[in-house]
Amino acid sequence: MSFFSIKNFNLHIREKKILNDISFDLDKGEVLGIAGESGSGKSLTALSILNLLPNFSRKTGFIYFDNKCISDFTDKDMCKIRGKDISMIFQEPMTALNPLKSINEQVAEPLLIHSNHSKKEALEIANYYLEKVELPTNLLNDNVYPHELSGGQQQRVLIAKSLVLKPRIIIADEPTTSLDVTTQKGILDLLKNLVNQDGISLLLITHDLAVLAQCAHRVAIMKSGEILEIGNLEEIFKTKKHPYTKKLLNSVNYSPPKKNTSSKNILLSVKSVSTSYYNSQSLFSTKQNKSNILNDISFEIYEGEIFGVVGESGSGKSTLVKTILGLQNLEKGEILIKNKIIKANKFDDLSIRSMMQVVFQDPYGSFNPRHRIKRLIAEPFFLLNTIQTKKEIDEKVNYALEEVGLSPNDSYKFIHEFSGGQRQRIAIARALIIKPKLLILDEAVSSLDVSIKAQILDLLVELAYRYNLTYLFVSHDLSVVQNIANRVIVMKSGEIVEQGKAKQILTKPKKDYTKSLVEAIPIISRRLLNGGQIAK
Amino acid sequence: MSSYFFSRLKILILSLFFASLIIFFMIEIIPGDPASFMLGINAEPETVDALRKELGLDISRFERYFNWITGMLIGDFGVSYTYRVPVSELVMARIGVSIPLALYAIFLSTLIAIPIGIFSASNHGNFKDWSFMGFTQLGIAIPNFWFAMVLVLIFSIYLKWFSAGGVPGWDKGFFINLKALTLPAFALALPQASILARIMRSALIETLSQDYFRTARASGLTFFQAVKKHAFRNALIPVLTIIGLQFSFLIAGAIIIENVFFLPGIGRLIFQGIVQRDLIVVESVVMLLVFSVIIVNFLVDMAYLYVDPRLRVKK
Numbered sequence A: 001m002s003f004f005s006i007k008n009f010n011l012h013i014r015e016k017k018i019l020n021d022i023s024f025d026l027d028k029g030e031v032l033g034i035a036g037e038s039g040s041g042k043s044l045t046a047l048s049i050l051n052l053l054p055n056f057s058r059k060t061g062f063i064y065f066d067n068k069c070i071s072d073f074t075d076k077d078m079c080k081i082r083g084k085d086i087s088m089i090f091q092e093p094m095t096a097l098n099p100l101k102s103i104n105e106q107v108a109e110p111l112l113i114h115s116n117h118s119k120k121e122a123l124e125i126a127n128y129y130l131e132k133v134e135l136p137t138n139l140l141n142d143n144v145y146p147h148e149l150s151g152g153q154q155q156r157v158l159i160a161k162s163l164v165l166k167p168r169i170i171i172a173d174e175p176t177t178s179l180d181v182t183t184q185k186g187i188l189d190l191l192k193n194l195v196n197q198d199g200i201s202l203l204l205i206t207h208d209l210a211v212l213a214q215c216a217h218r219v220a221i222m223k224s225g226e227i228l229e230i231g232n233l234e235e236i237f238k239t240k241k242h243p244y245t246k247k248l249l250n251s252v253n254y255s256p257p258k259k260n261t262s263s264k265n266i267l268l269s270v271k272s273v274s275t276s277y278y279n280s281q282s283l284f285s286t287k288q289n290k291s292n293i294l295n296d297i298s299f300e301i302y303e304g305e306i307f308g309v310v311g312e313s314g315s316g317k318s319t320l321v322k323t324i325l326g327l328q329n330l331e332k333g334e335i336l337i338k339n340k341i342i343k344a345n346k347f348d349d350l351s352i353r354s355m356m357q358v359v360f361q362d363p364y365g366s367f368n369p370r371h372r373i374k375r376l377i378a379e380p381f382f383l384l385n386t387i388q389t390k391k392e393i394d395e396k397v398n399y400a401l402e403e404v405g406l407s408p409n410d411s412y413k414f415i416h417e418f419s420g421g422q423r424q425r426i427a428i429a430r431a432l433i434i435k436p437k438l439l440i441l442d443e444a445v446s447s448l449d450v451s452i453k454a455q456i457l458d459l460l461v462e463l464a465y466r467y468n469l470t471y472l473f474v475s476h477d478l479s480v481v482q483n484i485a486n487r488v489i490v491m492k493s494g495e496i497v498e499q500g501k502a503k504q505i506l507t508k509p510k511k512d513y514t515k516s517l518v519e520a521i522p523i524i525s526r527r528l529l530n531g532g533q534i535a536k
Numbered sequence B: 001m002s003s004y005f006f007s008r009l010k011i012l013i014l015s016l017f018f019a020s021l022i023i024f025f026m027i028e029i030i031p032g033d034p035a036s037f038m039l040g041i042n043a044e045p046e047t048v049d050a051l052r053k054e055l056g057l058d059i060s061r062f063e064r065y066f067n068w069i070t071g072m073l074i075g076d077f078g079v080s081y082t083y084r085v086p087v088s089e090l091v092m093a094r095i096g097v098s099i100p101l102a103l104y105a106i107f108l109s110t111l112i113a114i115p116i117g118i119f120s121a122s123n124h125g126n127f128k129d130w131s132f133m134g135f136t137q138l139g140i141a142i143p144n145f146w147f148a149m150v151l152v153l154i155f156s157i158y159l160k161w162f163s164a165g166g167v168p169g170w171d172k173g174f175f176i177n178l179k180a181l182t183l184p185a186f187a188l189a190l191p192q193a194s195i196l197a198r199i200m201r202s203a204l205i206e207t208l209s210q211d212y213f214r215t216a217r218a219s220g221l222t223f224f225q226a227v228k229k230h231a232f233r234n235a236l237i238p239v240l241t242i243i244g245l246q247f248s249f250l251i252a253g254a255i256i257i258e259n260v261f262f263l264p265g266i267g268r269l270i271f272q273g274i275v276q277r278d279l280i281v282v283e284s285v286v287m288l289l290v291f292s293v294i295i296v297n298f299l300v301d302m303a304y305l306y307v308d309p310r311l312r313v314k315k
Helices: A042-049 A075-081 A103-114 A119-132 A151-163 A181-198 A209-215 A233-239 A243-251 A317-324 A373-383 A390-403 A408-412 A420-432 A450-467 A478-484 A502-507 A512-520 A526-530 B002-029 B034-039 B045-055 B061-073 B087-122 B127-141 B144-158 B174-208 B211-218 B223-252 B255-260 B266-275 B279-307
Strands: A004-013 A016-026 A031-035 A057-065 A086-089 A169-173 A201-206 A218-223 A226-232 A266-280 A288-302 A306-311 A332-337 A356-359 A438-442 A470-475 A487-492 A495-501
Touching (some): A004 A042, A016 A042, A016 A057, A042 A169, A086 A151, A086 B211, A103 A151, A169 A181, A181 A209, A181 A512, A201 A209, A209 A233, A218 A233, A218 A243, A226 A243, A243 A450, A266 A317, A266 A470, A288 A317, A288 A332, A288 A470, A306 A317, A306 A478, A317 A438, A373 A390, A373 A408, A390 A408, A420 A450, A450 A470, A450 A478, A470 A478, A478 A502, A487 A502, A487 A512, A495 A502, A495 A512, B002 B061, B002 B279, B034 B045, B061 B279, B087 B266, B144 B174, B144 B255, B223 B279, B255 B266, B266 B279
Parallel strands (some): A031 A218, A086 A169, A306 A470, A438 A470
Antiparallel strands (some): A004 A016, A004 A057, A218 A226, A487 A495
């Protein structure tokens, strides 16, 4: 018997079945990947192991660790295992650390609880592990607090915290999902090394099959609380026995038919735009800290093309979107759409505004929850000078809903009745209802599950063809941009590093920065997917 | 640290300046001339004018404002029109009641509220939480003067543990005064504690659902260890704000309780000042209260600095 196993585990929360008959083993030094889309029960499986379930949950089944049935343990007994034998790393490093405590104090905490170290010794050990997870040396002092660290560094701190007691199992729940590709690569390499060096077993939970392909020995595919199949990585990926596995794998790096209809007419031109933030120290202080967000950015978008913008977080992508939408003042330069200047924060010329619409990342936060879909979608009509009758508006709303694959009946519903993917469709319907020239997609597919992401990408390309739309496609996800965009710019700290044809730049990058980005994209090698027929 | 400190200090000084302007001119536009009020309606205009001159009311408003402000800076609050004694004397006599009373009430309120808040939050959603929150609802709903009278009825009249009112004065000893202030402080503390317990509860519930609390639990802390080491300090930030506001309220807002217990406090002084058109008393005492409110908020801001490292700017 393996030293860790789950047998026939079921979980109900408020009488709703969440996990159904979960069983798997974990061997020493093994990396078991659990993959699945949101709502599949991955995270609750992890929390079940540590018995940190939400209120009103009821469980049956067994979890064995070290020949003991830990699913029967009391909370007090579990406290002796948590953090000592089994430790956990969470998805959001930004919020997983206590903002009021210094990082070495937080890393040292498990030592103080589980062992008899003095505070001084514990801090020394903490610093040793912080060094081991390659935290920059200037952050190894006392009194360094989480807000002084980047997301990747915070995740390293959390990994150090999970390591200090030399646990036998680490559960990593989406450890890299909120991080940039380059940072993701660093964290995954670190985890892989730890498994190899110290023989720690790793339970890696992720929605990203490409991440699993990088480091898992075995994988389990989960859907709606059940494990559909489990086995060796190569076997699962090659045979694609279960149709759902096949669907997931096909959606990874999904490439919709490319659009190649761009004309030579310039739609949007951004001319040497610079902008910066000032943060003044106080009300009457004359000292101001200026930080450049965009620095001399110039590019042109032709009518009918899909134009990609890629870069890591903090590279100025979102600020660029804001300046184009006229929501942010420019310091230098100008932005023209159809030869008309976009003036920031001036709402006098509605015709300029009606030429562009935007779809944002978060499908949950971009709608007023108290309005019906009809009103939400009809919102942009105020940008048009022509007066619309109620009937016309109704017809257009219904048409727009059908266009994005929803039904006219949905127009009387509220936004909470829809799933994430459906909401993003509604956002697209809202953006397209006044037939804008330019549609800005700011990380519009980044928070969606792979299979839904593929559907939305298909929809976008189809609509672009039908109405000869122009897209500004902003994303940190290079693989998506590579597949959908005609031309692309690569941004780094407010500057354009490289620009040109998407395929060229993202397959044969010239600049080092772009190279590092491209190399960090996790990919499932063709050898894995096709059973070795085609070399990568 | 220093930039935060100085920015708060600047705000403090500016607030005091604008407050003094507003207080002075607000009271200027209240109808009723102190001199004619003091002399009655049948007074000769000449006598009124003479009294106005004596009280220093004949010079221009701006001059009076200037004299008032500069006087206060050196501790001279003027002379009361009706009592004919320096305002500072009147205030000093009463502040010895009001500030200890406010401190005592805040102490009691915090002592009651924080454990209730923590207890309710840890039992979030079940019967214990629910019944404690019912009690706090009651605490907010009960008028405190009524509660004060009930306290007097039980503890002074039936049980005869406490006197029904008045304070002996601080020269008579510390504990005897503390005992005299216990019932009024308790009456004042009840609604404050109810509000504070609710704030503590909701702030703590929020921090309990934070990711760092889960991290703490996942690294082996028991529920109460995790509350003590991680959640409590994070939940304290909104609680501090409310404590600051309550303290300011308790210094001036105790008028009714002071009346119930015959305490010569600041609240009663203002009330009498307004009734008797003793403008100099009203102005100075209100200014003093504003000063205490602003100082307390300044101290609360400084306490944030201690609690929250994100405010400590590193150079």
